Each structure stands twice: as structure tokens, then as C-alpha cells.
Amino acid sequence: MKTPSPEKPNPFDMPHKEMGWCPGCGNYKLLDSLKGALFELGIDRRNLVVVSGIGQGAKTPQYLNANMFNGLHGRSLPAALGIKLSNRNLTVIAESGDGCMYGEGGNHFLHAIRRNCDMTLIVHDNMVYGLTKGQASPTSLPGMKTPVQIDGVMLEPFNPLAVSLALNAPFIARASAGDEEETKEIIKQAISFRGFAVVDVFQPCVVFNRLNTYQWFRENTYYLPGDYDPADRMQAFAKAVETEKLPLGVIFREETRPVYEDLLGIGNTPLRSQEFREKAFEKMIAEYC
Amino acid sequence: MKTPSPEKPNPFDMPHKEMGWCPGCGNYKLLDSLKGALFELGIDRRNLVVVSGIGQGAKTPQYLNANMFNGLHGRSLPAALGIKLSNRNLTVIAESGDGCMYGEGGNHFLHAIRRNCDMTLIVHDNMVYGLTKGQASPTSLPGMKTPVQIDGVMLEPFNPLAVSLALNAPFIARASAGDEEETKEIIKQAISFRGFAVVDVFQPCVVFNRLNTYQWFRENTYYLPGDYDPADRMQAFAKAVETEKLPLGVIFREETRPVYEDLLGIGNTPLRSQEFREKAFEKMIAEYC
């Protein structure tokens, strides 16, 4: 990793903040990948807003020296939408856990993709509810026992890649937090992509998910080959529903879909600086007279 | 249609109820198809519960002589789930509009499919918010102008078939309310299917959707050929994302997925009749002593 040097430290570091994650948690690595990506892309932290919900993964912006909207469980995407539409000059990243995004926030996930704002979604997918101590999440694998799922998980796992494809998301990727360098590169692509970029990141929870460990992810994933064509939607669907081994990398990418901000005709002036249109107001009042 | 005769009237008829739909609305036809299907399947109306949300399509159970749970906008599926799990002998049909099911209720749609209860979902998909007078719905086609979408709809339409497939729904069909006979047959298959059956029904709204009329649906749909194999998931996905002409019929069908009631080990005794387990209770108390 092109690491920040003492002469050029990573401006996103927040060294003095005590962190709430367990030792060994995959979130540390993911945070590093994210900070690395932001650094390498040369993003101005004052123009970056990291939006999150509630959960362990959702604590990410607490440990990042940038603007933060740490909102409600499940509601990061609506907040991110409001932020982006109010000031399109901001780089907006929504960040949350699998439960937050696909459980409580499932409806927003669907409709955020439909809107296609230019923002990045990074899901800390540990296949479990970490913060609330180990219940099944939408991506938990069938059979996993938890204090609530005493007979093991019974629901079909939520497949974020396949659903994103079904919704015609223009950028869909999967990463694995254990692989910091690769994850950083995927995140860089996602942030640079013009449109709504979905990145589902496998993130080991070393306390509550004893099934999907670092090793499990290493053994059950593979990177898409260099000649993989991410423009082919049917092939992407085939990849998305693979279960034997889980593909990593950019699974689908389509450059041409217009972004919502453009369709809405939003200009570069942030809404906060917009001038009041006196003339139009008088004209409107006159219409009622 | 094997219509009910004067000697054997359709027990689901409610002749004296004034109906709230506009003349010519596709909901009348869909209601007839549904009643026909119920009649032909010989379902006992006292063991049928039709659950709906709020909207024009959601008024359906008001006009059907059967048990009804007409709940909140967007929330038919959770209520249907509670009903089915409490008494699996009941036939449960959830019925609502496209806005109700894919907009307000989108999250429940996702997770109901994941659970795979044995019930039927019929969506009155008129590609518009009817009851609230013509705003865009999740399935509205881009470009459609409405009082709120004054520059036309900009969002990617929600594709219920593709999303259902992505979620591994075991029965996915599309019907067109204009075709009463075909729709009835599809509904019969869906109700008879053991598992969660999704039926998206094109339903012309003659007042607020001037784009997707009876004629438009006739011209822009076709029935899947007899030799179409609904067991092939990849092919089904290809069908689901077709936009030139929209396929009708059973797009995907997989017989083997276990239903949630079975996985939960729910027996035939309705929960209301369950005996209190005194012995177990005493044993539990003893554990705390």
C-alpha cells in the first residue's frame, strides 16, 4: 500500500480516539483500506461526508477525520441522498453493516440504487448482528446457530450482488476485508465511479461469527480473473449467484447510466447558498390575485 | 371461465357492497380472476384470509366474502406472515398495489421471499399511485409525467421479477388483468404452489395512468411459450429483464425449497388452541430456584 509517510501523514487519521471494536475485528482492516483509498485519491476531507447507520461497522466515521453523519440504524442511505442533493460537490460515502443496510435499511437500499446518485456504499458484511451480540443478519448462512436462531438460521441469505443487479445498479463489487490492498483498490474504483457504487465487503467478526472467519473467507472466495468482462449483465448474474466459491472484485460496471443529480438538473451551487428569487415570488403571488 | 352457476354461486361474491373503484378499472377484472380461481380451487372461504395494505388494489378483500385483514399501507406481508404462522391451515393471500408492495413495503417484500412461507402474493401493478391520485410508483416507466414528477419519472423502474429471482423466490409469475382467463389460471397455480408465490399483475388504471393502458399492455406483452422451462434460473433472469416486450406467465418455479412453517416445525394445531404446558413451566421455575 502506498502508505502515508511521516512527512505526509494520512489526514483522515484520528489517532487519539479510543476505538470500540474488538481486537482482531475485520473493521480495522476495512477502515485502513478506506483511509488508504481516500488518501490515494487525494480527497479533501472537508468535502467528504461519511454517512452511517448504527452497528459496529457503522462506527467507522467516528474513527475518520472527516465530516460525519452518524444517523439511525438502517437509515444511512436516505441521509446520504439528502446530503448529496443539497451539495453535489461533496463526496458522499455511506457505510454500514449488513443488518443495517439489508435488514432495517433494505427498502432504502432498493430505492437508492434506483435513483443512482453519485455516491459509494460500503457494507461491512460480517453476516451477523455484531453490536447487538450475535443474532442472525440477512446475510447469515443457513444453519448458523445464535441465541435467537437456536435451531440455526432458516432464511435464504440475502444476496446483495444479485439484488443490485436485478435493480440495474451500475457498479457492483465485492471485497474481503482480510485483503487490505485489494479492498483498497476496489474502494478506489467505487469512489471514482460516477454513479451509485455498491461494495459489499466480507468483514470477519471474530466474536460472534465463528463460522465466517478470516480463514473461511480466504478459502471460500476467489478474485475474478483479469479478463472478466464486468459489462456483461447476464454473466454478472451468474457470478452473483455462485455459492460454491464467492467471487471478489468488480462484478458489474456500466458507465452510461445518468446520475440522479444530473436528471434533477442540480447545479454546483450548494442549496445553502441559493439566492431567494424575489421576482419569481412576486410573480407567483400575482397568479393568486 | 368455469363460471359459478345460479345453482352454485360463487361463495366469494359480495353482491351488496358498493365498490370504490372507477368504471373500467383493471381491478374489477383482477377481482373476477381471483374469485374464479378461488372458486375453481374449491377453497373454503372460512379458511381463507386475504390480507392487504392500503391503495386501490388493496381494497380487494373489501369486495370478497372471506376473512380479511386490511392493514396498513405497505404492511400486508408481515401481517400475512403472522397469520400463517399462527394457523397454517389457513390459505393466506396478500394483495396490494405496486406502491404498497414495492414502495412502502419494499423491505417486507425482500424478507418475505427469504422466509418462503406457503402463501400467495398478488400485486396490482398499475405503475402508478392510484388512490393518492397519480404520483409515480416504483414501477412507473421513466418519462411519465405526474403532478409531482413534473419532469417525468427519472428513477430506474423496480423490476419485481428480477428482484424476486435474485432473492431466490421459488415461484414467480406475471399476469395481465386484461386477460381474465389467463390471469385466473396463473393465480390458481400460484395458490396451489407450496411456498411463497409472487404474482405481479399488470392492472390498467384508467384514470391516472394514460400510458400503460389495456391496449399498451396488450401490445407490449406476450405469453411465454408452452415449452418454456420455468426451472432454469438463468433463463428466467433473462426473461425478467426483458424490456422490449414483457413476458407473461410463470417465469420461474422451483418445487424443492422447504417452506418456513416446516422449518420452524409448526404443527397443525392453531396457536390459539395450544394447551399450556404446566409441567414445562414448573420445570423452568425450578431451574431458577
Add this chain to the structure above:
Amino acid sequence: MKNMRRYSNDISIVFGGAAGQGIQTIASALVSVLKRTGCHVFACTEFMSRVRGGSNSTQVRITGRKRHAYVHRIDFLFALNADALEHLKTRIAPTTIVFADKSQVPSTDEGLLVDAPITSFARQAGNPIYSNTAAVAVALGLLGIPQEGLDNYLREIFAGKGDAVVADNIEAARLGYAFGRQTALREEIEVEIAVEPEKNRPKELLLDGTAAVGIGAVAAGCTFISSYPMSPGTGVLTFLAQRSHEFNIVVDQAEDEISAVNTALGASYAGARAIVTTSGGGFALMEEGISLAGMTEVPLVVHLGQRPGPATGMPTRTEQADLNLVLHAGHGEFPRVILAPGTFAEAILLTQRAFQLADRYQLTAFVLTDQFFLDSTGSMAAAVVKREPIERHIVETDEEYMRYRFTPDGLSPRGVPGYGKGIVKCDSHEHDETGHLTENFETRRRMVEKRLRRIKALAAESLMPELVGGSADAPNIVVAWGSNRGVLEESLDTLQRADLAGLHFSQLYPFNPSVATLLKGKIVTVLENNASGQFADLLHRELAVSTANRILKWTGEPFSVEEVVEALREI
């Protein structure tokens, strides 16, 4: 011998028919023409929750002075179908004159039936579609208002449709008008209407409650709305969408109400002036978001158009039963402001005020209306439309910026991302001054206090209730809030009792500390459109005011002047 029928400066015309038959179009044409002619008009409407069919009606009142209330009485009923008579039967009195096509409405139990072959006038003029025009003309003829105003109106409205359409409509109007006049003469109907001569007339707006709230939002420089349709709140969304080009308003129809409120909060965090509009059921879904606004101190305006609950209730009817809901919305403790306009002018001013207070105090400000208010139409003086200066209280941040800095008044300077050298951390957890989550008990204690402290300053500048009839010395005070201002005012006017005065609250929370003195020692009656007397309870809780009488109504209809007069007689 026939009795002469005299109507003086208080006329109630009702149009009844099915959804889709055009009664709204008729009423709004009539109201427009009357307003331009210089009459005081008011219209309100009641309709079923369906798009076609059913039985709806719109009342148009012409009065000697401005009124903003519904009357039970019908003087002239235009029944567009037979069901209308059934639907309105309790309101048809022997004095009511019913205009209907006899082929459709053969008879009426009460009142005088006048065969008005309106459709045939339209057909004569070229097309049954002109029936609406003919109907308006009949009414104008009956009232003796010159036809000219209607002709001008038709020219404007149909300008885009070509001269032939205009001419045909004017012809339909001529036929209808003539019929109306003839009927008046034949039935000895004498109508007296105070018409302000043109030169004396102040410039006036004609609008409905929805537009008034919408204009208020525009005037406040609202730049963002995210909402999910729900009657009767949808109108404000539609209004702002329709005006979005002119005022560069970002409009996002959300997938659900939860999204709507969180999107608006994101927008507001980033510096937009944001509003959401909804009704009780949709608002119930927003409550967690309201609590988020409370914790994060992100300004927000919520317009809530009330309708009868619980649950889906009666989607197109009216009620005032969501006061407790907004008063206690959201878990945990945090301040809020509740405004409830009683006139269109108030709606314009108070919606602006809601934005100002939201920004100044960094909290949620509610504009609480109801279906009756939103769907009522009337006129107001243009001079009243004041634009308050837009104060955003947004600061440019420096490197040391902390979003939740402790200050004496509890208000931390508000920065927004991308404006200045600092960063803005906004947190749903309990947080320290920088906005990072904390579990420090002392910080918690201080942050709760900080958030609550502003209540005091807020209360100090709270609007005082207004005397809307009688004198402040009267021993009996009748209290109303929100949309009941008009009916209280008119009822008191009708009664003219020296021992009765009316007090109207347009700010429901917090109360100005001076309010207590107004009610001290009075016999208090509270008038509200709900079953439990929520505002009466609030007066008791906040000001220890005991309510002697509660005049309540919860049928889904607004109060009529008659029933309020009746109820007040008992006091």
C-alpha cells in the same frame, strides 16, 4: 301565495355529486368569479376516499365579511346526481332550493326542486362537457352577479384551447345565466350581496390552505422537500413540485416516510432548508427521525395535515387528533415547536416562522393543519403576505470547529460540511462537543440540559393567542386552535354575548409564559375536533388551566357554525 325568499349577505351554495363529475371545477370557477367581482367567498369541500363515484360535495359561501367556516345550512343545492340528495339529506331544509336535472332527480323530500336542465344547456352550446360552465352560470344568474366576470374567466381558462371552445363556453354560460335569472324571478328569490366597489378593494389573493402553506415554504426559501404521498398532506408536496423550477427546489418523492424524514435531515445537515409533509400515519413512521433531529440538532420543518385516525381511518376527512402525537413524537426528551394556523395569512406567516425557528433553535418545527383547512378556499389581503428575512444561522467553520460546543444558551454555532476549514460531525448517539459518541455521564447530563435549555427562549418569543371575538374581560373564554379559528369567530359574532370571548391559539407549544394570565380566573371552554380534548389537556398540564366545557366533534366532519352556536348557548 308564494313566499318571497330573501338571502342577505350569507348564502350557502352546495354542489353535490360523484367524484369525477366536476363539482370541484364548478366550485372553483364560481369562487374565482365571485372573488373578482368583489364578494367575500369561502369554499370547503368534503369527499370520499375514491377517485370516481361516491358522493362528494363542495360548499361555496358568499358572506358580508370574510368568513372561514363551514355552515350546515344549504340555501341552494346543485345536485349533480340523485345520490347527492341522499348524501346531503340531513342538510336539506324546507327553505333549501335544489337545482337538478329532473330526469335524474325526480323529487325531493324537503325543499323546493327546480328542474335545471344544465346538461342540455351545455349540449345546446355544443358539447355536454360545458355543463360545468353552465352550472356556474346558473348560480351566478341566481345570485344576480353580472355574467361578465364569468366570461372573462372563461376566456382566460380556455385561452389555450382556441376561440371556438371559448365561444361555446360563453354560450353555455349565457344559457345557464339566463336560466338562473329567470328562476330567481319566478321563485321570487332576492339575493343581497355586499360587493366592494373595485376601487376600494385591496389587492387580494384567492387560495386554499395547501397553497398557503406552500407559499409560506417558498417565502421561507425552502429548497428541499422529500415526502411520500399521503392525504391530506400530499398537496404541499405537489405545490412545491409544481414550483420547483421557479424556485429551484429539490423535490424527492421518497420510497416511504422513514426515508423522507431521514433524507430531509441529511439535506438540512448539508445546509438546505428542508420540509417534509405528511399525515398522522405517515408521521408515526417518521418519529424515530424526529428523535434523530432532536439529538443531532438538525433543523427540520414538518407539515402534518391531520385526518381522522387511528390507522388508515378516514383518509379524506378532517380531525384535530394528532396534537398529542406531535407533542410527544420521538423517544427521549428534546424541544420542539408546534404552530397551527387558523387563517391562510397565518399559514403563510407561520410556515415561514417554522423555518426560522427551526434554523434559529436547531430543532423540529411543526405546522399542524388538517383536511378541512387544506381543502378550504378563500381570499386574503395581498398586503398580509409578508416575507420575513431569511436567517440561516449557518457559520463558516474554522479548524477548531466543534458542532456541539457548549454555550450559555445551549445553541452551538451551526456549521455545514464543505463550508469552512472545519469538519462537521453529527451524531445520533449521545456525543461530546466534537460530535463523537461518548458514554461520559457528566457530558450526557450537560448535553441533555443543553438541548432542553432552549425551551425557555423559545417560549419567551412564542406567539400569544389572539382574541377572535368578545372582550378580554368576558368571564367566559372559548378557546380554539388551528383550523377552528373561523368557526369560533363567526359563532361569537352570531351570538354577540358580552360574557363570551374567543381566544385562538396558533402556537400550541411551547406556550408563551404570559398566556396564563389571559386565562386566569376565567371559565374556559375548549373547542376542538377530536374526541378527548387534547388541547384542553395540554392547557391543564402546562398552565394548570381547568376546562369547564369541552366542545368536541369526531365524526370526520368540521364543526359547523350552527352547532358551535348551539353548543355555546349552553354556556
Add this chain to the structure above:
Amino acid sequence: MKNMRRYSNDISIVFGGAAGQGIQTIASALVSVLKRTGCHVFACTEFMSRVRGGSNSTQVRITGRKRHAYVHRIDFLFALNADALEHLKTRIAPTTIVFADKSQVPSTDEGLLVDAPITSFARQAGNPIYSNTAAVAVALGLLGIPQEGLDNYLREIFAGKGDAVVADNIEAARLGYAFGRQTALREEIEVEIAVEPEKNRPKELLLDGTAAVGIGAVAAGCTFISSYPMSPGTGVLTFLAQRSHEFNIVVDQAEDEISAVNTALGASYAGARAIVTTSGGGFALMEEGISLAGMTEVPLVVHLGQRPGPATGMPTRTEQADLNLVLHAGHGEFPRVILAPGTFAEAILLTQRAFQLADRYQLTAFVLTDQFFLDSTGSMAAAVVKREPIERHIVETDEEYMRYRFTPDGLSPRGVPGYGKGIVKCDSHEHDETGHLTENFETRRRMVEKRLRRIKALAAESLMPELVGGSADAPNIVVAWGSNRGVLEESLDTLQRADLAGLHFSQLYPFNPSVATLLKGKIVTVLENNASGQFADLLHRELAVSTANRILKWTGEPFSVEEVVEALREI
């Protein structure tokens, strides 16, 4: 010369350390052994919202009689790391004895530091993992409680792990115990603990608040739970899941809280006895569903474990600030019941009562607890665990069945689908007797009345508050609700003032009409864990009781006995 240290029948032991270090395991072992030995124990815990690290602590109290309250004072502190000292510094007094490994905790500012090489005892016994056992043993040695109880406990707990593990643990215990005893002798620590001789002891349960609510639900024949995890409400979901096989309970973890409440309502409609459990933020999302329950008259029980808000607030801390929320939850007007247990016995009984009332009156019954209550552990007499007969009030329908039949008491016989010859139509709209949507105003008027009428009967059988100290004649009444029962009781006991009495409310709404007389003419002080005094406001609104003093706390911590005593001294 050293001072003798004497502790008599009120000992506070605190274990402090990081999440994951096992303080909960230690405390619960200690509590179990003490309970079996015949001591009165109570434990409560405070922890950060994280899974590993941070600073948490658990207090174990051994008292002369049953107590259910937190004390600020620490007699013996077991500090598992250095942070614990920092975290608890305000509670470490000169009299506190701190047990810690000196290699980790070299010194303490206040109190006496005892080097307790607990890990080395464990290591000596074979494995550092036995530290928890050694720690418990040190405490028991210190207290002079025979080691036998611990040995038995270890045999039970580790039965499944083989004899070697049991033997090693017992060895670790021996080492720890000896150290504890030696320390007591060396430091002249004299501990007096009232131990009930075995034959006198009534059978007792040892449980926490979560289990008490869970047992109540099981006892009520609850057959259905659908919920979404949220601290501190999750425990009840876990409890019922764990017991789901034994009691055939259908458990569905919902995708969100909206689904949870609507699923539960579907289940209840179909005849299940259904509960949802959540906290304030999750409950805010359920409010539309609560309104649906109100309209449809479908019975529902909601357990709400309170934590500090607004928004995410402090997920693992305690507060009583959601009373107003449940009181006014949901749009529109409909009745509800709010119960708030103050003891574990009450939790068992009132949770049952909630189900009974929900079924009898066809409404939502709330069980309102909080983190402090749910995470507290103590003992209660087994004889108190009463099972009320389960009354479902479900009828077999006939052909003419109408779900919303008008009856004198407003309660329509409840049918469920698939049981009888009729059909059951349940409607979120305003409806007629058959359950079909209606827009008839008169039906609306009657249906609202029907729904509200039951408040009267409900109030008549509402639980009276209980006197928890002092006499009913005392001029000063201190009121508490829910989890503050224990702290009020103990504070009054401490003060022993004839002019002070305590009144504890376990039913918060509706009030029994007789309550007013208890408070009449009294100087009322209300004690509650929130910043605004919500219950005091409710007393004022409902009973016109003015509160002279409010003792409030909103730091996220429970009241300590000391601070309540202090506050009451001022009265």
C-alpha cells in the same frame, strides 16, 4: 494501629474491568453461591456499548433484607484492569478496599489497595482461564461464606467439561478462598451477614429482570413473538427463543420493527397471544402499528425496555424517558394500558396481566421497563410466582358474525379466522360493524366512542399504587414508578422519617379513580429517571395533582440510594 473494618448486613462489592474480561460471569457465580447460602443478594450492572474493551462494572450487594437498588458506595472493588480504577474513581472512598493484581494496578489514590494475584492462583490451578473462579473465591473468603457452596456450584456448572476441569476449578477456588480469608484477618475486616438457616428459607428464584418479564410471558401462554434486536429489549426475545421448544412458541426475528409489530398483529388476529419487545427507537417505528391495533381492536403486548434517548442515545444505559412516548404512541385516539413493574415478582405478574388486559379489552398493553431493571439480578420468593388463569375471550363465530358489533360495553366478541362459521374482517379504515370500510359519519362517531368507552372499565380495575415506606398519613408523599421502587423503599427505610411516605405506581395508565384520594392534600415529590418529570406531568394532567418537588436524573445511570436519601433530606 489499624482500624478494624466492620461491615454489617450491607456490603457492596463491585467488579470492574473491560468487556470480555468476565466480570459478568464472576458476579453471577458469586450471586448464585450467595443466594444458595441463604443471603439476600442483588446485583446490577453497567456497561458500554461495545463487545470487547472499555470499562464496565457490576455491583453485588449483600444485605440484611431484600433490596433492589444500586448504591454508590463500594466496599470491596475487584479491579480487573487499571482502567477500572479510573472509571470508578468517584466511587472509591478511603474506606474502599481495592483488590487488584499489583502488576496491573500499582496504586490507588483513595482506599486500600490489596495485591490479589488472582491470575496466578488460576495458573497454579492449571489454567489462567480459572481466574473467574478464583476471583469469586477471594470474595467469598473475604466475606467468610463457606467455600462449600462455590464447590457445589462449580461441580454443576462444569459437569459437562469433565472431572479434571471441575477439580482444577475447585483448586483455584481453594487458593482464592484462602487468600480472601487471610486478607480479612490481616486487614481486620469483619463481615456480618444475616444468613437464613436452610430450613427457614422459603423457596426462592434467582433471576434478572429480563427473565422475570420472559417468565411472565410464558406464564401467560404467550405463543408468538416477532421482534427486531435492540438493547435492552433484546433479552426478552432471546429468552423466549431459548424457551421456544419447551413452550412451543413461534419466534420470528423480523427484518425491522415495523415488520415485527405488523407480524405480531397478524398473529394475534389469527388467535395467537403475541408480544413484541424493543426499546424506544425501535418502538418509535412501531407507532403506526400501535395505531392499527387501536383501530382494529387486535390485542397486543409490547415490552419496551427504556434506554437514554433521543435517537441512538446511550444504547446500554438506563432512563425512564419513554413514558410520554407510549402514552401518546400512534396517531388518532384509542385506549391503551401501561404497566411498569418495580420488582421481579411484579414483572412476572404484570406481564401476565398485560396479556390478560390486552385480550379482555382488545387493545395494546405495555410493559415498560428499563435497562437497569432488566439487567439487575436478585431473588424472590417462589410462592409469588402465580399463574393467572389464561382467559382468551375468543368466540366461535356463527354465520352472522360481525367483528365490530356494537355492544353496551364497547367490546365486540372476538372471533378469529378459521374458527366457526363466520368470517372475520379486520379493518384499518374506519369501518362498520361487519368490518368493511365506511365513510358514514354517524358510524364513525359511534365507533370512536366504542373504542374509547372501555377506558372506564379499564380504570376501574387498574392497580392501585403501593405504599413502599412510611404511613399513608404522612404529609409528604414520594412517588416513584417502575424500576425506582427499590431505591425509594430503601431510601425511606434509611431515613425513617414519620413525615415521609413512599408510593409506587406499577400501573401508569389509566389510573384507578381511587388514586386521587391517596394524594389529596399531600406534598407530592416525584422521583423519576428523566429530565422533565413525565410522570409528574401525567399526575397533574390526569389527577390535577401538583408536584412540589421533582427528583430527576438523566445521566444514563440509575439513582443510587445515597442520592435519593440526600434529595429526600431536602424535603
